[in-house]
Amino acid sequence: MVKMKFNYVQMEMNGETDHRMNGNHSAFGLKGSTDTDTNQSSYEMLEDSDEEEMVLTNELILDPFCDPDNPKTISFNDVSAAAYKIKGGVEKTPCNLSQMSKQYDMKLYFKKDFLQYTGSFKERGARYVLQQLSEEQARKGVIAASAGNHALALSYHGHLLDIPVTVVMPIVAPMMKVEACRLYGANVVVFGKDFGESKQYAMQLSKKKGLLYVNGYDHPHILAGQGTMGLEIIEQVPQIDACIIPVGGGGLIAGSAVALKNLKPSVQIIGVESERSTGFQEAMRTGHPVYTPVGQTLADGLAVPVVGCNALATAEPLIDRMITVKESHIALAILRLIEQEKAVVEGAGATGLAAIIQGLVPELKGKSVVVALCGGNIDTTALGRVIERGLAAEGRLVRFGVTVSDRPGGIAELTKRIADLGVSIKDILHERAWLQTDVFSVTVRCVVETRDMAHAKALEKEMRKFYEHVEFWLDQ
Numbered sequence: 001m002v003k004m005k006f007n008y009v010q011m012e013m014n015g016e017t018d019h020r021m022n023g024n025h026s027a028f029g030l031k032g033s034t035d036t037d038t039n040q041s042s043y044e045m046l047e048d049s050d051e052e053e054m055v056l057t058n059e060l061i062l063d064p065f066c067d068p069d070n071p072k073t074i075s076f077n078d079v080s081a082a083a084y085k086i087k088g089g090v091e092k093t094p095c096n097l098s099q100m101s102k103q104y105d106m107k108l109y110f111k112k113d114f115l116q117y118t119g120s121f122k123e124r125g126a127r128y129v130l131q132q133l134s135e136e137q138a139r140k141g142v143i144a145a146s147a148g149n150h151a152l153a154l155s156y157h158g159h160l161l162d163i164p165v166t167v168v169m170p171i172v173a174p175m176m177k178v179e180a181c182r183l184y185g186a187n188v189v190v191f192g193k194d195f196g197e198s199k200q201y202a203m204q205l206s207k208k209k210g211l212l213y214v215n216g217y218d219h220p221h222i223l224a225g226q227g228t229m230g231l232e233i234i235e236q237v238p239q240i241d242a243c244i245i246p247v248g249g250g251g252l253i254a255g256s257a258v259a260l261k262n263l264k265p266s267v268q269i270i271g272v273e274s275e276r277s278t279g280f281q282e283a284m285r286t287g288h289p290v291y292t293p294v295g296q297t298l299a300d301g302l303a304v305p306v307v308g309c310n311a312l313a314t315a316e317p318l319i320d321r322m323i324t325v326k327e328s329h330i331a332l333a334i335l336r337l338i339e340q341e342k343a344v345v346e347g348a349g350a351t352g353l354a355a356i357i358q359g360l361v362p363e364l365k366g367k368s369v370v371v372a373l374c375g376g377n378i379d380t381t382a383l384g385r386v387i388e389r390g391l392a393a394e395g396r397l398v399r400f401g402v403t404v405s406d407r408p409g410g411i412a413e414l415t416k417r418i419a420d421l422g423v424s425i426k427d428i429l430h431e432r433a434w435l436q437t438d439v440f441s442v443t444v445r446c447v448v449e450t451r452d453m454a455h456a457k458a459l460e461k462e463m464r465k466f467y468e469h470v471e472f473w474l475d476q
C-alpha cells in the first residue's frame with residue numbers, strides 16, 4: 001500500500017522544480033518522488049487547498065466497460081453512428097499519395113491524423129465518448145489516465161463541449177503535454193511512477209467523485225470513434241489493398257478494422273508494434289490480454305503492458321498480420337517523414353512506415369497501401385536525438401576511432417584522407433593520456449557525416465587500409 005499526503009505545491013522532476021499550483025488551470029498540485037530502492041512512489045498533493053490524507057490502495061476497482069470476463073465487440077453500426085456524431089468536431093485529415101511510393105515500389109498513401117488539432121487520432125474517440133454521456137454524467141465529468149495523446153484529446157474536447165475532465169498523468173509524462181492539458185482547461189493530476197499507478201489512482205478518484213473512467217484504448221465508444229479513421233480511409237482511397245495501423249492498447253486497429261473490413265473485406269489489416277512493446281501479439285497468442293513488460297521505446301504511445309479486452313475481441317478476427325519493428329527503424333521512419341514528407345510524426349505514428357523500411361511487408365509491392373500516421377506529439381528534445389539516431393541508422397552519421405602517429409602531421413594526414421573521400425567531420429577529439437599503445441601514438445575519435453551506408457563502409461575500408469587500430473560503430 002502506498003500512502004500519500006496531499007499538502008504541497010511544488011514538484012521536483014529531473015532535478016527541476018515545477019510550480020504546479022501557479023495559474024488557474026490547476027485544481028491540484030503535488031510533490032512527487034520515487035524511492036528507487038523500494039520502487040514505491042510517494043506524493044503529496046493539494047486539492048482545492050483542502051488538506052486530506054489519501055491512500056492508494058491495492059483494492060482492484062473494475063472498469064465496468066472493460067471486463068475481461070465479458071468483452072464487448074463493436075459493430076459497423078457503432079462506427080457509423082460515431083462518424084455521424086463527431087462530424088464537424090474533428091478534422092477529416094488528408095490521405096494522399098506519398099512521394100515515397102516509387103522508393104518502396106507500392107502506391108503508398110499516408111493518412112495524416114497527426115494533423116488533428118491536438119496532434120493525434122485520439123480526438124475521434126474522445127469526442128464521441130463525451131458526446132454519448134448522459135446529462136447527469138456530463139455535468140459530473142469524466143476521468144482518464146494517460147501520459148499523452150488521450151489526455152490531450154479528452155481535455156480539449158471536454159473544454160469544447162463544456163464537460164469537466166480530470167486527467168491523471170504519470171510523473172514521467174512530458175512536461176509539454178501536462179501543460180497543454182492544463183491550458184485546455186482540464187483538471188490535471190500528476191500522479192504515479194508509471195501508467196499503471198496513474199490508472200489505479202484514476203479509478204479510485206472515479207469511484208470517489210462519481211466521474212466516468214474513460215479507458216483510452218478500450219471503452220466501446222472509444223473504439224467506435226477511432227473507427228471513423230477507417231471510414232475516411234476507404235472513402236479517400238477506395239482502391240486500397242492493405243492498411244498498416246500502429247497498435248498500443250488496440251483501440252485504433254479494432255475500430256478501423258471494423259470499418260475497413262465491412263466496406264471492403266479484401267483489405268489486408270496489418271498491425272504494428274515496437275520490439276519493446278508486444279502486448280497485443282502476446283494477447284492474440286494466448287487468447288486474452290496478458291501483462292507484457294514494456295521497455296523504453298520511441299513509440300511511447302504504443303507502450304501498453306495490458307492491452308484492451310474489447311479491442312482484442314473486436315480486432316483479433318479482423319487482423320491479417322501483426323508485425324514487430326525495430327527501434328532503429330522507427331527512428332529512420334521519423335527522419336524520412338521529416339525529410340521527404342515534411343511531416344513531424346511521433347514514434348508511435350511512424351511505426352507503419354518503419355515496417356515498410358525494414359522490409360517486413362514484401363507482399364505489398366505493387367499494391368495500394370495506406371499507412372496511418374496517427375500522431376505527431378514528439379518532444380522537441382527527443383526529436384533532435386531521434387534525428388541523429390535515424391541518421392546513424394542510415395549510415396549518414398558515423399562514429400569511429402583510429403590510432404594515428406603523434407608526430408607533426410599525423411592528424412593532418414588523417415583529416416586529409418577523410419576529406420578526400422568527401423566525408424565531412426562534425427566532431428573530432430584526440431586522446432593521449434589514456435592510451436595503452438606506445439607514447440608516439442594518439443587515438444582520434446571522430447563523428448562524421450557520410451552520404452549513405454555505402455559511403456560509410458568506403459570510409460571504414462580506407463581507414464583500415466592505412467591504420468592498424470581502427471574502431472567503427474556502424475548501426476546496421
Ligand SMILES: Cc1ncc(COP(=O)(O)O)c(C=O)c1O
Nearest residue numbers: 217248249250251252301348375
Ligand atoms: C500516436 C499513436 N499511435 C497509435 C496509438 C495506439 O493506439 P491504441 O492504443 O488505440 O492501439 C497511440 C496510442 O496512444 C498513439 O498515441
